[in-house]
Amino acid sequence: MTAAGEPRTYSYLGPAGTFTEAALAQVEEARGQTWKPVANVGAALDDVASGRSHAAMIAIENTVEGGVSSAQDALANTPGLRIVGEYLVPVRFVLVAPRGTALSDVTHVAAHPVAYAQCLEWLGSHIPGHAPVVAASNVASAIGVLDGSLPAEAAIAAPGVVDHYDVDVLAEGIGDNPDAVTRFVLVTRTVAPAPATGSDKTSLVVELPQEVPGALVEMLEQFATRGINLSLIQSRPIGDRLGRYRFVIDADGHVADERMADALMGLKRFSPRVLFLGSYPRADRVTVRPEQRYSDDSFVDARDWLREILA
Secondary structure: OOOOOOOOEEEEEOOOOOHHHHHHOOOHHHOOOEEEEEOOHHHHHHHHHHOOOOEEEEEEEEOOOEEOHHHHHHHHHOOOEEEEEEEEEEOOOEEEEOOOOOHHHOOEEEEOHHHHHOOHHHHHHHOOOOEEEEOOOOOHHHHHHHHOOOOOOEEEEOHHHHHOOOOEEEEEOOOOOOOOEEEEEEEEEOOOOOOOOOOEEEEEEEEOOOOOOOHHHHHHHHHHOOOOOEEEEEEEEOOOOOOOEEEEEEEEOOOOOHHHHHHHHHHHHHOOOEEEEEEEEOOOOOOOOOOHHHOHHHHHHHHHHHHHHHO
16 A cells, blocks of 8 residues: 555546546545546556555446446456445536537447447437447547547547547537436555444445355345345356356445444355455445444344343
8 A cells, every 4th residue: 555645646447538537536635646547447456456556446336327347347356455435426428529520410429338328319319310439438439539540420428528638519418317427436455444434335245155045035134134225236247157146235334333244244154255345435425324223232232131141
């Protein structure tokens, strides 16, 4: 880890102007440090694991598309990482093109597949019959249109692209869902979790022990019987053979909470692999309030009661 006060490098999906850069701009300690644009999530996390970067900002979930599978798989398969914070970025898209281009000139639109899927309704209404051209990121689409490396007249991009590239904005607010938000997480090498704030989230990767009836229910009961809400649960193939899946889980609460610690111990007894990705403050700062029977005091009282029985 980088010592306090030393220069730090932060990796993010680039180039400049992406939504990921907008998320990194929310990290106070990253301001004034070196920001390193990389080509994909795997490269960003590898920078952290190898020590080339202090931290990486990656997209993990979107309100429209759900979990970002490439990020989930990379976190599950890259050892020595820890999520230390989450950040929310409203998803707004613009259609950009080289100077002098008119909307009527557009027959091909360059876009990252996720961005393209979130603009289909607008594109169908305003550019019917267009053909999509796949780009590696929301900024790579604009760059490809500008330098001619992508066979398209216009590109779907994040609004930040206009701060870095000489483009005409043909249309703003072209996303089909005005409430779309992408959730990002800041990832470092393994560190002890920050103290609980009362507004926390815990991220895990859990594998089922074997393919038997009720295994998934038994895993979920580890949370349900302790009053823990799951804000995300998504299955991802392990990859060694068909039918084998791991589960990426976000649970409301902190590992230092009695109910969460008890649930994790239950998972450890049950699962062949439990990967703790981190406990960190929620981006929305909503306070997590368990029922009284799941409070820390209730767990302590129950343990004291049992000790009296055994005394």
